Structure formats: C-alpha cells, structure tokens
Amino acid sequence: MRKAIGALAFLGLLVLLLACLGLMAGSTSIPAASVWAAFFERGTPDAMGAVVREVRLPEVLTAILAGSGLAVGGLLMQAVFRNPLAGPGVLGITSGASLGVAVVVLAQPLWSFLPVSAGMMTTLAALIGALAVLLLIVLADRRLGDAATLLIVGLMVGYFVSAFTSLLQASGEARALKGFVLWGMGSFAGTTLADLPMLAIPVLMAAAVAFTLGKPLNALMLGEQEAAALGVATGRVRLLAIASTGVLAGSITAWCGPIAFLGLAVPHVARALFRTADHRLLLPAVVLLGAALALACDLLLRAFPAMHGVPLNVVTSLLGVPVVLWVLIRGRNWGTRS
C-alpha cells in the first residue's frame, strides 16, 4: 500500500511537470520565469503572459480533464462489462456524442432559435448522443451477456450512428463542414477560459460519482451473482457507472472531439504498472495516468515544429493501438469472463 501511494505521488508530480512544460512549450517557447510572472505578478500581463493565461492554460487544463475523464470512463466500462476491450470509443459511445455534435454544428438552423450558446448546445447534444448509445449497449448486454458479441454490437452501433453523421456532413454547408472535420481530428485547444466550466463541471461531477464505486466495482469482479450475494446493489452500481461514463465521454467529446483509444488504453497501463485489480487504487491511478498521457500527447504536438498540424487523434491512436494489441495477445492482465 505504501508503495502504491508513492507511485501515485510520483505520477502526481509527473502531471505537474508536464503541465508546466505545457505552459512553456508551443510555437513560441516561453521561459519559466515569464510563465511564473503571468500567474503571480501583479499588473497587466505582457503579450507572453496573455498567451500563457488565455491560450495555454485552458489547453493544459482541458488536456488534464479530458485525459483523466476518458481514462475513468474506460475503467468503469471495463469493470461493468467485465470486458478488457470496453471503453468509451469502442462501444460506440463517442460516435453517439459525435452525432450530437454533428447535429449542432451542421444543422444549425434546427436549433438557432433557442436561447442557448453554441458551446452549451454542443455539450448537451453530445451528452444526449452518448447516453442514448449507452442505453442501447446496456439493453444489448442484458440480452447477450457475452463479451465478444457485445463489442461487435458496439462497433455496429458506432457505424450506424456514424452513417447519420455522414449524412449530415454530406448536406452540411462548407464552412460548418470544415469546422466539424477539424473537430473530428481531436484537440485540447478548443476551449477558452470562459468555456472551461462547461467541460469541468460535468467531468468533475461524473468523476466524483465514479470514485464512490471503488468498493462495489471490486465485488463485481466476482460476477453479477456473487456481487449481489455480497450485498452489492448491482443494478444501481451499473447504472451509476454507465451514467457517469456517458457524461464523461459526452462532455469531453463535445469540447475535444472523439479522442481515440485513451479511455481504453490507460486502465491497462495502470493495471500493468500497479499490478493490482483493486479499483479503489486504480481510480486515482487512471486519473493521474490519463492526465499525464493527454498532456504528453499535447506536448508532443506543440513542442516540436515538425509535428505542427498533426491531429491529436493520430498520436493517441499510434500510442493506443499497440496497447490494445498487447492486451489481446498477452491477455494476462485480464482473466476469463466466465
């Protein structure tokens, strides 16, 4: 236990370090002293200070929220479905959120009469899309009860939903279309300081709910029946886990685009690093690891001039796919389902 706390502290420091680097690095690198000055010195900030506070700070905070939120969502899905390959992306949840965003971005006339800001509207639509797909997945899981089939159903739902997104794209107006395509490549740079609460509040609320589920998720590893016999209200735990995953994936997708593989891969890295199946430890571990990984990906894109213009999803996929393959081939950090 002491070793685990040490490892968590180390990861915490790593996140802090990456965040500081994230504030410094970019198309113009800003020295640490100026970053310090931007936050802690009185008076109107200079141009560099403004960049740090208005551009880089929201980006760094968004990366932290998105990385940790998606990782928590992945951990919850893997525990609830007792399936190592479950994650917000694979089960079509992000596709649902994308459809919501597509409706808002590409079919603006449909809702422009409503007195809501575009950011708020996007968040709501993505949440609804994500939760709708989750509902379908839950119903399918009830009927199938088989891990492999469920994944295929998730992929199919994803394709099905994406078809509607394509339809909207085909009929979308050129400027809106460009915006949607760029959004689809994933980015942590789409938020201003004023937008942040719309991302942070749902993510923090859902993560708080997730943190109360550590103990029952451990019991669920034994199977639905055993968990129920141990006194776990399995239906309620399942519902809470699924609802928080929907909120996490929905709000993050709304602001950052459909980020691939982060939610699926981080829990496996956490299990391998901490050598544990205890969700009370895995929850803080994936939060820190997810944040660190997201910050690292973001940093990679900004610190090196050669990487400018490379979409975020390219990096997360290049990192995430090997992890998934490793899980499949090695198969040892996960037991059999039945």
Add this chain to the structure above:
Amino acid sequence: MSGEMVLTSVDLAIGHGKVRLAEGLAVQLRAGSLTALLGPNGVGKSTLLNTLAGLQAPLDGQAFVTGSNIHAMPAKERARKIALVSTHRPSVALLTVEALVGLGRHPWTGPWGRFSAADAEAVERAMEQAGVLHLRTRNMEHCSDGERQKVHIARALAQETPLMLLDEPTAFLDLPNRAAIVRLLRENALKAGRAVLFSTHDLQLALDLCDRLLLLRGKDGVWQGTPQEALRSGELQRTFAGAGVQFDAEGTHRFLH
C-alpha cells in the same frame, strides 16, 4: 441434530416467471450440519439455491434465515447472514488469493471497504480453514481448479454467515479434490456452527460425508433426512426413479443395463 434452526422455508415454490420448477418446499437447515442437495438435472437445484440466497424471488411461500424473511431484508444485512458460492468462477487476473478472500468482508466494511483488525483476522482465519494460507500472494490466474474453488470457499467463510450455500462446489474436480472440498465444508459446519447446503451430483460423497440429504423432486417437493434414512426408506431410489440406477442398503449404486 441439536443445533438451532438457521433456515426454514414454508411452502416455497421456485421457478422463473411462469415456469414452476418445484413447489411446496419445506426446507430446514440446522446450525452445525452439512446437507447435500441432490436431484436430477433440471429439477431446480440452482434455482433453489439462488432463491434461498435471496437473489431470486420465490413464486410462492417464504424463506427465513435466523428468523428474518430472506426476500424482505436489506441486501447488506442478508449478505451478513447468507454466503453463496455459485458455479461461476471467474479467474480475475492481478487479483491475489488474499484480495479475493478479502472481498468476502464486503458486507462488514464501510463505504470505502477499509479493513478493521476484525476484518483482517476473519480473512486470515478463512484462508487457514480453507487451507489456502500458503497461496495468499498468488494470483488467481495461477491457481489450479481445486485451489481456485477452495479460495472461493474461503471468500464465503470470510463472510462469516450462519448460512452458506454452494452450487456444485465439486464439479470439474478430481476425486481427491472433491473429497477435500466436502471434508472442508463438513469440518467448518461443525466447528463454526454454520448451516451448509451444497448441491452435487456426487452421490457417494453425499452419502458418506454429509449429515443430511435434501432430495429435490419438482412437484413432489423435497425430502429431508440422514443418508441412512434416505436409503432405507427408498427415498433416494425414488428421487432418481427412471434413471436406471439401483441403490443397495450400503448406498452403493449400480447402473442397470
């Protein structure tokens, strides 16, 4: 048969929805006794165990554990009175034997699952009683089938309940392991004063090592008694009637051509 009554059911009917598997069941289990649940496949042994465990509502009638209605008590309280080892034995990777046995303390710990000294002691005792103390740091995936079953029984022991239900705990095990599991259950029932009920297809083990037999016969309800009574009265023969099996007075069964 001096132990106090732990489980009683009154006119219990079990099944799923409109399918009634068995009815009029009057089951009585006393503290300190090991009872084998016998009956042909599909007669509803698992359904009876799940119903008695409170995971499934009865179609009729009631069941009581130490005086409380099993299907009307809070889940956490029920988990402090009834432990269940079902046939489902997932081998979760990265989960050590000790951690799995520790999950048995679930109904006794607070919202974060922190162990008190009493919880740690119960886990220690359970591992010792089930004979898996030497495996404590081993991962479940590296345990044999027999070891895994003992670990799951240890988990149920750690739950410290007056009633323990097991669904085919000896299935898929070799002869020495089957005997070891039933002896373990018998010893624990006696020492800890638990009522233990397990379903099995292992007639010989049931006849030789159990205090009581519970014969489940669908619409004809249940018959309960000692193995000797079951043989002498011909009740065992009747339960497996039509299966082409014959029992002699010693309980040896032969398959008829």
